[in-house]
Amino acid sequence: MADNNNNEEAGAAAPQEPQARIVLYCGVCTLPPEYCEFGSSAKKCKEWLEENHPDLVASVYNTEAVEAAMSHLTVDALARAEKAEQAAEKKAIKETAKAERELAKKLSSKIVLKRVERAKRKHVIVVTGLEAFGLDLKKVAKDFGKKFACGSSVTKGAAAGQDEIVVQGDLSDDILEYIEEKYPEVPVDNIEQVEEKKKKKSEGP
Known part of the structure; x- marks a missing residue:
């Protein structure tokens, strides 16, 4: 009988688990x-x-x-x-x-994935416009390099000194899919894929 009383006292003294507190957040600014x-x-x-x-x-x-x-x-x-x-x-x-x-x-900002042919039929993809969506170009270039196991770096573009990411390899479609998956803040409809036509060498007389 004494054991039962002791068990009941121990059970009564057992601490209760803390209850989770529900925090309300404003639907406008997202703060409490x-x-x-x-x-x-x-x-x-x-x-x-x-x-x-x-x-x-x-x-x-x-x-x-x-x-x-x-x-x-x-x-x-x-x-x-x-x-x-x-x-x-x-x-x-x-x-x-x-x-x-x-x-x-x-x-209204556009992201351009430009396919550029280099020597010996090799290609690079030049990516411009990501900074308009608050993305760090150096970090994105690093992500591209890791994802596709290729060279990827930020360079100064010819157009108004705009920074651009140059990715080694013919990866335009892959980069488009990766941006859609990795960076949801970027609307897919704002991404354009273009190809830079290689200038033909002028023929001699």
């Missing part, structure tokens, strides 16, 4: 809602929270405390607060517009 007000998209973040988790708005933004504080402000203080809010909104609008312009520019 508690940090949204410090970002550039605070207004949109609040609208998202009001629409998706209205029960959390008061606790996150403490609207009652804000309203109570606003009720004690003077006319001048209210004007300054309103002016500051308007300035913050203008800043957020500018940053949103900038982000939209950058996205539009990125979506």
Whole structure:
């Protein structure tokens, strides 16, 4: 009987496993809602929270405390607060517009895989345009070299000094498939495969 009591006491004293904490992330800026007000998209973040988790708005933004504080402000203080809010909104609008312009520019950017014939029917693939999608060309060139076991390096291109990756080998299709698999941020529709025509030697008289 004593053993049973001891077992029951031991079981009662056994620590419980910690429960996993569920963390909510904002659907606009991807941060926890508690940090949204410090970002550039605070207004949109609040609208998202009001629409998706209205029960959390008061606790996150403490609207009652804000309203109570606003009720004690003077006319001048209210004007300054309103002016500051308007300035913050203008800043957020500018940053949103900038982000939209950058996205539009990125979506319109082209990546070119140019097949170039070298001596003795050997080919290289010249890759340009990846930097528009935030990719580190040196790292990508290293990835190409490892993937295809070939020479791959970053060089200064002839066109406006744009950097390009030169891959040794006739690997245009393989590189296209690898970019699609390895770098999902790059739209496949933005990739063009072209071939540089070898200049014919001028015939003598």
